[in-house]
Amino acid sequence: MVLLANSLTSPAIGLVFWTTIIFLMFFLILxxxxxxxxxxxxxxxxxxxxxxxxSAEKARKEMARLQSDNEAILRKAxxxxxxxxREARDIRDKLISEAKxxxxxxxEKVVAKARAGIEREKIAALGEIRKQVATLSIEIASxxxxxxxxxxxxxxxxxxNYLKEIDFTKN
Amino acid sequence: MxxxxxxxxxxxxxxxxxxxxxxxxxxSHAGRAEEEFDASTFIMDHIADSHEWHILTRKNxxxxxxxxxxxxxxxxxxxxxxxSRQLAHGHEYKGYRLEEEGDNKGRIVSLxxxxxxxxxxxxxxxxxxxxxxxxxxxxxxxLWLFLSLSRSYKKTGISHPRGIQSFLEPIILFVRDxxxxxxxxxxxxxxxxxxxxxVFFFILLNNLMGLVPFPPPFGANVTGxxxxxxxxxxxxxxxxxxxxxKSHWRHVFATPGVPVWLLPVMIPVEIIGLFSKPFAxxxxxxxxxxxGHIIVLSLVCLIFIFKSxxxxxxxxxxxxxxxxxxxxxxxxxxxxxxxxxxxxxxxxVKGEEEHH
Numbered sequence: 001m002v003l004l005a006n007s008l009t010s011p012a013i014g015l016v017f018w019t020t021i022i023f024l025m026f027f028l029i030l031x032x033x034x035x036x037x038x039x040x041x042x043x044x045x046x047x048x049x050x051x052x053x054x055s056a057e058k059a060r061k062e063m064a065r066l067q068s069d070n071e072a073i074l075r076k077a078x079x080x081x082x083x084x085x086r087e088a089r090d091i092r093d094k095l096i097s098e099a100k101x102x103x104x105x106x107x108e109k110v111v112a113k114a115r116a117g118i119e120r121e122k123i124a125a126l127g128e129i130r131k132q133v134a135t136l137s138i139e140i141a142s143x144x145x146x147x148x149x150x151x152x153x154x155x156x157x158x159x160x161n162y163l164k165e166i167d168f169t170k171n
Numbered sequence: 172m173x174x175x176x177x178x179x180x181x182x183x184x185x186x187x188x189x190x191x192x193x194x195x196x197x198x199s200h201a202g203r204a205e206e207e208f209d210a211s212t213f214i215m216d217h218i219a220d221s222h223e224w225h226i227l228t229r230k231n232x233x234x235x236x237x238x239x240x241x242x243x244x245x246x247x248x249x250x251x252x253x254x255s256r257q258l259a260h261g262h263e264y265k266g267y268r269l270e271e272e273g274d275n276k277g278r279i280v281s282l283x284x285x286x287x288x289x290x291x292x293x294x295x296x297x298x299x300x301x302x303x304x305x306x307x308x309x310x311x312x313x314l315w316l317f318l319s320l321s322r323s324y325k326k327t328g329i330s331h332p333r334g335i336q337s338f339l340e341p342i343i344l345f346v347r348d349x350x351x352x353x354x355x356x357x358x359x360x361x362x363x364x365x366x367x368x369x370v371f372f373f374i375l376l377n378n379l380m381g382l383v384p385f386p387p388p389f390g391a392n393v394t395g396x397x398x399x400x401x402x403x404x405x406x407x408x409x410x411x412x413x414x415x416x417k418s419h420w421r422h423v424f425a426t427p428g429v430p431v432w433l434l435p436v437m438i439p440v441e442i443i444g445l446f447s448k449p450f451a452x453x454x455x456x457x458x459x460x461x462x463g464h465i466i467v468l469s470l471v472c473l474i475f476i477f478k479s480x481x482x483x484x485x486x487x488x489x490x491x492x493x494x495x496x497x498x499x500x501x502x503x504x505x506x507x508x509x510x511x512x513x514x515x516x517x518x519x520v521k522g523e524e525e526h527h
Contacts, residue, residue, distance in 0.1 A: 011398035034317035
């Protein structure tokens, strides 16, 4: 048993030699042709994933920023629209009230003018009537008297005085 | 790639006929089957390294084995290369004999003219033993796996892993993220990744191949051989010492905070500490794997000890259970060896500020 244990636990030189050579070979070949390219590829992939995640995060933030910008712009636009609308409404109201004022003024003016015209016509008509009445009166009087009254200045003056006594304004 | 396939085929076609022809010659040991079954010898024969790959012994005592090349160098006779078939069953060949009993069991000894062992003769045995063959095959499988993996990375570029990548990449990333980076740190781990990955897969492949009982090249007790674990531990040891920082050496020869009069005690203790770490690595892997093999073989031996077929179901159930456990141990010991290697390296590599 002891002997067997001995052969088990004492390393054989030949095996040490071969193990060293085989392991070294295995190590060197794998190092050059396997581990380096594999680790490089894995690392490149890791970095790409990390980079993509970072850029995705950046894009997300950018998006959020743009969105908030958009909202601000929209809000501002809405406000501006409100202001413009309000202004327009004000202007319209003002225009309407102005137009209304002007129109009534104009109407009043027209009415006043008309009234003045009527007054004037009335006076002219009254003058005309007076003249007619005078001639008619003379004719009537001459017929009544039977004599032809001379159209002297004295008679006319008399008629005028009579006419003046008659108040036309009463009829 | 083509080369690997060709070499595999070559080995397949050379080894199998060799094994089949082997049985014809050695029928002389008939009657061995009737001997009392010796479980401990049986188990030790399976665990120990040997110059032939024994497959089975027939009822008439013939053994079917793959005879592996023996490579010897002796100071007097120079190099000798021959098949271990020449030495089978205690035959002498060119003044050498493969001892089957006694102190040198399993070793080749140089003989004097009169047939006694020449103790003084310098004899270097560089034979391709069972363990070496197991090693070679696991390395070939490893190379095939990882070179094709590397090639597939060239093809897929940085897109998601597929095929063999999705199986092996998580293990590689495990070694990187759970063994190398936590111990060595983000800035230093890359330098040691190649070594840690190589050690990890070397041990893992050999552990797993050792668990498969049959056929050769599976079932060699590679990582349960102390020479193999010693070499691995020595690699870790040298990498640790070569990359040791100033503070690592100061710690050994002038431990900070220790009074000068204590240094004569502390320095030897620290130096022993340098060697005890790889020693622990060596023994841990060796003992764990060997113990697992011994338990499995013992359970199988129960059938022959009791000489009863009724023991077989119990035995087999236990063997299956133990194999599952050994599968776990295979991964666990791989992990532990790599983890401790990374830890020992990091302890030596890290500078002053990280040391305490």
